[in-house]
Amino acid sequence: MTYDAIIVGGSYAGLSAGLPLARARRRVLVIDEGIRRNRFAEHSHGFLTQDGEKPGAIAGKARAQLMAYPTVDWIDGRADKARKEGEGFIVSVEGKDMAGKALVLATGVKDHLPKIPGLQERWGRSVFHCPYCHGYELNQGAVGVIAVSPASLHHGLMLPDWGPTTLLLNGAFQPDGEARGELSRRGTRIEESPIHSIGGHADVHLQDGRTLSFAGLFTMPRTEIGSPIAEELGCALEDGPMGPFIRTDETKQTSIAGVFACGDAARAAGSVALAVGDGAMAGTAAHRFLMFGAF
Numbered sequence: 001m002t003y004d005a006i007i008v009g010g011s012y013a014g015l016s017a018g019l020p021l022a023r024a025r026r027r028v029l030v031i032d033e034g035i036r037r038n039r040f041a042e043h044s045h046g047f048l049t050q051d052g053e054k055p056g057a058i059a060g061k062a063r064a065q066l067m068a069y070p071t072v073d074w075i076d077g078r079a080d081k082a083r084k085e086g087e088g089f090i091v092s093v094e095g096k097d098m099a100g101k102a103l104v105l106a107t108g109v110k111d112h113l114p115k116i117p118g119l120q121e122r123w124g125r126s127v128f129h130c131p132y133c134h135g136y137e138l139n140q141g142a143v144g145v146i147a148v149s150p151a152s153l154h155h156g157l158m159l160p161d162w163g164p165t166t167l168l169l170n171g172a173f174q175p176d177g178e179a180r181g182e183l184s185r186r187g188t189r190i191e192e193s194p195i196h197s198i199g200g201h202a203d204v205h206l207q208d209g210r211t212l213s214f215a216g217l218f219t220m221p222r223t224e225i226g227s228p229i230a231e232e233l234g235c236a237l238e239d240g241p242m243g244p245f246i247r248t249d250e251t252k253q254t255s256i257a258g259v260f261a262c263g264d265a266a267r268a269a270g271s272v273a274l275a276v277g278d279g280a281m282a283g284t285a286a287h288r289f290l291m292f293g294a295f
């Protein structure tokens with residue numbers, strides 16, 4: 001059986017892409033291994049009607065609504081490989097080949113966190129990357145930014161809107177005079193001593209023996225696209241400040257006709273709301289491709 005569309009990744013972006021295809025009565029297969037990026041967080045913020053909801057509850061409700069359409073199938077598992085074959089694509093899932101006329105890649109990204117003892121355990125609880133997602137809940141308490149590269153300057157300049165901010169350089173980079181001036185104008189303190197470890201709620205133990213306590217910490221993980229499938233297919237990638245992402249046009253089609261990409265895998269920085277918007281665009285564009293072919 002050849003599906004009209006195979007969607008790799010069944011979280012916010014993939015589920016959203018599935019909806020317009022299902023509503024056009026197309027045969028859709030969603031393949032998902034269930035490792036959402038925000039699985040570490042108790043609550044998700046900033047997505048209309050779902051502000052403060054549990055991340056898994058939003059995805060679970062979306063999945064139930066999509067699976068109510070009789071033309072949608074679901075496989076729990078990892079899509080290992082994909083290749084172009086004839087007019088369509090073959091995706092192999094744990095050794096089994098599935099055929100589709102169009103492909104939607106909604107694989108999200110994997111976060112590679114700075115290797116600081118105590119940080120991983122606090123990821124999504126008291127260490128975050130997105131101030132809009134988790135900054136409000138810190139109630140204007142003290143914020144620490146753990147620098148990973150010169151891009152962390154951006155965090156150091158933004159976070160004062162959420163609370164008095166300290167930029168912990170941790171040897172990642174040295175701001176020049178101009179950057180130091182900008183940080184000072186925003187009221188951001190600079191801490192030069194390297195970090196030894198993180199303990200308590202968000203207590204930063206410095207190598208010089210001092211401990212700085214914060215309401216919350218922010219850092220910028222390096223990101224990796226959730227699956228190498230896009231590269232294997234030959235889709236063009238772009239470099240973002242945190243890692244590569246899949247290049248798409250404004251309809252979310254990749255550089256390969258018939259392959260669409262959406263969500264965190266296909267933008268420099270993402271959110272649930274943006275993933276859902278991207279997914280809706282990718283799903284409708286995949287349907288247009290099925291109706292009229294490549295533009």
Ligand SMILES: Cc1cc2nc3c(=O)[nH]c(=O)nc-3n(C[C@H](O)[C@H](O)[C@H](O)COP(=O)(O)OP(=O)(O)OC[C@H]3O[C@@H](n4cnc5c(N)ncnc54)[C@H](O)[C@@H]3O)c2cc1C
Pocket residue numbers: 008009010011012013014031032033034035036037038039040041043044045046047077078079080106107108109111123124128130133134226227262263264265270271272273275
């Ligand atoms: C700690 C933390 C907290 C966050 N909090 C918020 C918040 O409060 N508000 C907000 O808007 N955003 C938040 N985000 C960002 C949000 O998680 C992402 O923007 C969003 O999950 C992107 O959705 P997505 O569908 O693109 O990818 P994901 O939700 O990451 O889903 C990708 C899916 O694809 C699957 N997959 C990948 N490769 C394969 C494969 N080869 N085969 C099968 N399945 C595959 C994965 O297992 C996963 O289920 C947070 C992120 C983090 C890290």
